[in-house]
Amino acid sequence: xxxxxxxxxxxxxxxxxxxxxxxxxxxxxxxxxxxxxxxxxxxxxxxxxxxxxxxxxxxxxxxxxxxxxxxxxxxxxxxxxxxxxxxxxxxxxxxxxxxxxxxxxxxxxxxxxxxxxxxxxxxxxxxxxxxxxxxxxxxxxxxxxxxxxxxxxxxxxxxxxx
Numbered sequence: 187x188x189x190x191x192x193x194x195x196x197x198x199x200x201x202x203x204x205x206x207x208x209x210x211x212x213x214x215x216x217x218x219x220x221x222x223x224x225x226x227x228x229x230x231x232x233x234x235x236x237x238x239x240x241x242x243x244x245x246x247x248x249x250x251x252x253x254x255x256x257x258x259x260x261x262x263x264x265x266x267x268x269x270x271x272x273x274x275x276x277x278x279x280x281x282x283x284x285x286x287x288x289x290x291x292x293x294x295x296x297x298x299x300x301x302x303x304x305x306x307x308x309x310x311x312x313x314x315x316x317x318x319x320x321x322x323x324x325x326x327x328x329x330x331x332x333x334x335x336x337x338x339x340x341x342x343x344x345x346x347x348x
Contacts, residue, residue: 225256233335246304250295259326269308313337
């Protein structure tokens with residue numbers, strides 16, 4: 187029979203600190219939009235769309251950073267520029283559409299060439315280099331984020347590797 191062990195004061199201190207950190211993460215930051223009660227602190231960077239070769243389909247790449255202590259989930263992406271935007275992951279060279287992506291606490295969700303990516307389908311007009319596409323990212327817990335995605339040359343290769 188296992189006796190019940192009392193909780194040590196050090197463990198209680200750790201729980202209190204963890205709780206305070208989660209609560210501190212609820213405020214969000216100016217660039218992340220409302221983060222609700224999730225504790226996620228989301229921001230987006232390194233976004234771009236290579237100028238599409240096709241008139242009706244394009245790919246998009248970006249990085250979502252979560253500085254908060256709680257994970258969130260990207261559930262959809264929309265834009266007035268496309269009839270539909272789908273999310274894809276690439277595993278072992280095979281592309282598969284997914285309905286959501288985890289944005290880990292204190293981590294990043296990276297969409298890059300050859301990996302996770304966005305597919306813009308049913309384009310309303312073909313984006314040209316120098317254009318900017320406006321996206322709305324929706325999350326399971328946090329409020330939506332609006333992203334300005336610049337259209338780069340078809341051969342653009344960012345120095346960040348994305």
